[in-house]
Amino acid sequence: xxxxxxxxxxxxxxxxxxxxxxxxxxxxxxxxxxxxxxxxxxxxxxxxxxxxxxxxxxxxxxxxxxxxxxxxxx
Amino acid sequence: xxxxxxxxxxxxxxxxxxxxxxxxxxxxxxxxxxxxxxxxxxxxxxxxxxxxxxxxxxxxxxxxxxxxxxxxxxxxxxxxxxxxxxxxxxxxxxxxxxxxxxxxxxxxxxxxxxxxxxxxxxxxxxxxxxxxxxxxxxxxxxxxxxxxxxxxxxxxxxxxxxxxxxxxxxxxxxxxxxxxxxxxxxxxxxxxxxxxxxxxxxxxxxxxxxxxxxxxxxxxxxxxxxxxxxxxxxxxxxxxxxxxxxxxxxxxxxxxxxxxxxxxxxxxxxxxxxxxxxxxxxxxxxxxxxxxxxxxxxxxxxxxxxxxxxxxxxxxxxxxxxxxxxxxxxxxxxxxxxxxxxxxxxxxxxxxxxxxxxxxxxxxxxxxxxxxxxxxxxxxxxxxxxxxxxxxxxxxxxxxxxxxxxxxxxxxxxxxx
Numbered sequence: 001x002x003x004x005x006x007x008x009x010x011x012x013x014x015x016x017x018x019x020x021x022x023x024x025x026x027x028x029x030x031x032x033x034x035x036x037x038x039x040x041x042x043x044x045x046x047x048x049x050x051x052x053x054x055x056x057x058x059x060x061x062x063x064x065x066x067x068x069x070x071x072x073x074x
Numbered sequence: 075x076x077x078x079x080x081x082x083x084x085x086x087x088x089x090x091x092x093x094x095x096x097x098x099x100x101x102x103x104x105x106x107x108x109x110x111x112x113x114x115x116x117x118x119x120x121x122x123x124x125x126x127x128x129x130x131x132x133x134x135x136x137x138x139x140x141x142x143x144x145x146x147x148x149x150x151x152x153x154x155x156x157x158x159x160x161x162x163x164x165x166x167x168x169x170x171x172x173x174x175x176x177x178x179x180x181x182x183x184x185x186x187x188x189x190x191x192x193x194x195x196x197x198x199x200x201x202x203x204x205x206x207x208x209x210x211x212x213x214x215x216x217x218x219x220x221x222x223x224x225x226x227x228x229x230x231x232x233x234x235x236x237x238x239x240x241x242x243x244x245x246x247x248x249x250x251x252x253x254x255x256x257x258x259x260x261x262x263x264x265x266x267x268x269x270x271x272x273x274x275x276x277x278x279x280x281x282x283x284x285x286x287x288x289x290x291x292x293x294x295x296x297x298x299x300x301x302x303x304x305x306x307x308x309x310x311x312x313x314x315x316x317x318x319x320x321x322x323x324x325x326x327x328x329x330x331x332x333x334x335x336x337x338x339x340x341x342x343x344x345x346x347x348x349x350x351x352x353x354x355x356x357x358x359x360x361x362x363x364x365x366x367x368x369x370x371x372x373x374x375x376x377x378x379x380x381x382x383x384x385x386x387x388x389x390x391x392x393x394x395x396x397x398x399x400x401x402x403x404x405x406x407x408x409x410x411x412x413x414x415x416x417x418x419x420x421x422x423x424x425x426x427x428x429x430x431x432x433x434x435x436x437x438x439x440x441x442x443x444x445x446x447x448x449x450x451x452x453x454x455x456x457x458x459x460x461x462x463x464x465x466x467x468x469x470x471x472x473x474x475x476x477x478x479x480x481x482x483x484x485x486x487x488x489x490x491x
Contacts, residue, residue, distance in 0.1 A: 007428045009215045009229065010143050011150055011487070035425055037331060038138045041155060042147070045301040062423040 001028050006035045006063065014042040017068065021050035026070035035063045043068075099417035106410035116398045122351045123400060127407025130344045130355065134223045134408070135415035136327075137337020141454035142211040142220055145480035152299025154292035159338030160459070161289050165282060166339055167463035170346030171354070172278045175267075175465070182267035182274065190353040192387045192461040194451050194468035197261030199253060203450025203457070204472045206442050208479020211454070212487060214238065214439025215432075218357050218453040221440070222405070223412035228424045231436040236361075238440020239447065243358070243365040246448025247376035253449060254380045263385075264467035277465040284470065285462075328418040345460060352400060354464065356387065356456030358447045360405035365444075387451045387461070431490065446479070 003020055005013040013034050020030045030052070032043060040056055043066050047054040052068040059065055106128060114121035133139065137159065144156035175188040187193050194200070211217040214235045216224055221239065224232035246253075266277035312318050332340075345355045369375055416422040427433060447453045450472055452461065458476065461469030 007425055008432075009224075009231065009425075009427075010140070011146065014151075015488075035423055037421060038140065038143065040331070041138065041334075042143075042153070045153065046151070048302045049300050060420070062421045 001030050003030055003032045005039075006033060008034075009036050010038050010042060013039045014046060017043050017066075018046050018050070021046070021052055021068060024070075026051050026072075029070070030068040032066040032068065033059075033063065034066065037062075037064075039066065040064060093420050095417040095420045095422055099414050102410055102417065103414050106407075106414070109410075113398045113403065116396070119352050120398055120400070120403045123348060123403035124407040126344050126348050126351065127355075127404045128411030128414070130341060131223050131226065131408035131411025131413075132415040133332075133337050133340045133344065133411075134219065135227065135412040135421075136419075137332040137334055137340075139334065139337045139341065140220045141217045141459075142215065142480075145208060145476055146212045146484055148292070148295060148477070149481045149484040151301065152295045153301055154296050156334045156338075157292050158289065159334035159336075161285050161292075161338070162335050163338035163340075163342035163345070164459065164462050165285050166342030167345045167459070168278060168281050168285070168465070170342070171349060171463040172274050172465065174346070174349050176274055182265070182277075183271065185268055187263065187265055187268070187386075188464075190349065190386065191265075191464035191466070192354050192356065192452065192456055192469070193263050193265045193464050193466040194385065194387045194457060194461060194472075195258055195261035196264050196468045196471055198257045199261060199449050199451075200457075200468055200471045201475045203446045203448075204475020205479040205482070206446030207450055207453065208446075208476035208481075209483045209486070210242070210439045210441070210443030210446055210479070212439070212480050212483025214436045214443060217455075218361065218443065218447060219408065219455050222357060222408050226409045226412035227416045228422050230424060230426050231432050234433055234436040235440040235443075238437040239361060239444035240365045240368065241437075242441040242444020242446070243362045243448045244369055244376075244444075245441070246445045247362065247366055247369070247379065250379045250382065250448070251377060254382075259381060266465045266467065269467075274465075281462060281465055328415075341459070342463075345463065348404060349460075353404075354456070354460035355404055356401075356452055356460055357405040357408070358451075358453045358456050359387075360399075360401035361444075362448060363399075363401060382451075385451055387456055435490065450475075 001020055001024060003016055005016055013032065013036060017030060017032050024030065044054045047068050051071045053071060055067045057065045110121040110124045113124055139159065140156060144160055147153040148157060175191055178188040179186055216232060216235060218239055221232040221235040225236060266272055266280055267274050272280065311322055313322055348355045366376060450457045454476065457472045458469055461472065
């Protein structure tokens with residue numbers, strides 16, 4: 001599931017990522033695209049809470065992709 | 075980013091590999107340094123104040139420091155990441171401020187307060203101001219200093235927030251005299267070293283003990299939240315040659331975000347240096363001056379604020395006339411500092427919120443926050459980050475009120491999708 005939260009600032013990207021992880025219950029990845037650097041600090045700590053691991057990629061141009069993968073892979 | 079991957083071979087390679095934003099960063103940096111020289115002709119201490127404010131803006135941007143999220147995240151999900159940074163900064167500043175205040179007022183028992191310290195009235199105005207400020211900053215998504223440095227990073231909503239703050243400060247200026255007669259004129263300024271006959275030693279010990287208790291409380295909160303941060307796996311960069319070592323140094327200062335604790339510590343040191351130069355850091359006074367100037371231009375000037383100039387803090391800082399004043403230097407200097415930080419990291423981008431509600435939140439939150447900042451005689455910087463190290467009770471009361479306001483704000487934003 002892709003979550004494009006560009007333009008949104010704290011805490012909304014984090015709240016939306018949490019909502020998505022809750023809804024998917026580990027059945028799908030959550031791919032968060034953001035242009036708000038503080039998300040790199042707020043979203044990863046939430047991952048382990050909902051049984052996900054995370055990976056951060058820099059896309060350049062002040063944009064990042066945070067991929068949340070359920071524990072045990074897809 | 076390209077810069078870090080290979081060793082610079084010469085100036086031409088360096089320039090070719092330099093991201094465009096970095097080149098603009100160099101221009102902004104030279105422009106801002108040039109302005110420091112211009113300002114020093116008006117008054118010599120304006121230059122160091124401006125440079126320190128630039129350093130503060132750079133630090134805020136690099137460590138993604140946000141007082142609003144520090145308070146908000148405690149209630150939203152038990153995280154105290156930035157709060158720990160704030161506590162480190164307050165501890166550093168407490169010791170530095172005490173040394174500085176000692177040189178001004180060696181014997182605190184006589185009831186004389188150090189002139190420039192942010193020792194503010196303690197009472198209903200502190201509580202109402204803090205509640206409004208805490209609520210407003212959570213709604214708008216950033217406090218006054220946060221909105222200022224995000225303006226420079228290209229967040230359009232932060233421009234709207236700062237507009238709201240100016241409006242809120244305007245409303246407060248129009249109602250200040252009512253508040254003065256209603257409560258502020260009777261509120262005491264409680265300075266720990268003199269009021270409780272504790273001296274500097276007692277004041278510093280008590281303040282540091284309070285910070286330690288807060289720190290432990292936040293750790294406990296965090297331990298209950300279930301949050302854990304795994305290390306971000308990062309490729310080990312080669313660090314054999316001098317060039318590679320320099321490149322790693324460059325990227326840890328200019329490209330990667332700093333840990334919040336480092337940011338807090340650096341801000342504490344900057345606060346102490348500003349106070350040594352002239353006065354503690356604060357950003358509300360200049361915005362209030364700006365707001366009053368706009369109202370005067372619109373023939374809606376507020377009547378003169380009774381008692382305000384005797385209170386010190388941010389209001390006492392908005393002294394002088396003309397463009398280049400002390401408060402101008404410590405406030406507006408944030409913008410080029412944060413812009414340079416954002417540009418070197420290639421993080422500058424004009425960001426427009428897609429959800430129109432966000433503009434309303436930025437404006438409404440800004441107005442509420444501005445009114446609270448006027449009433450509390452300062453924001454998270456002047457009435458909190460510079461006030462607790464001034465060994466003033468007002469900083470602690472304002473912090474509690476901010477927390478209360480942030481708690482209410484969290485309940486509200488959970489309902490705004």
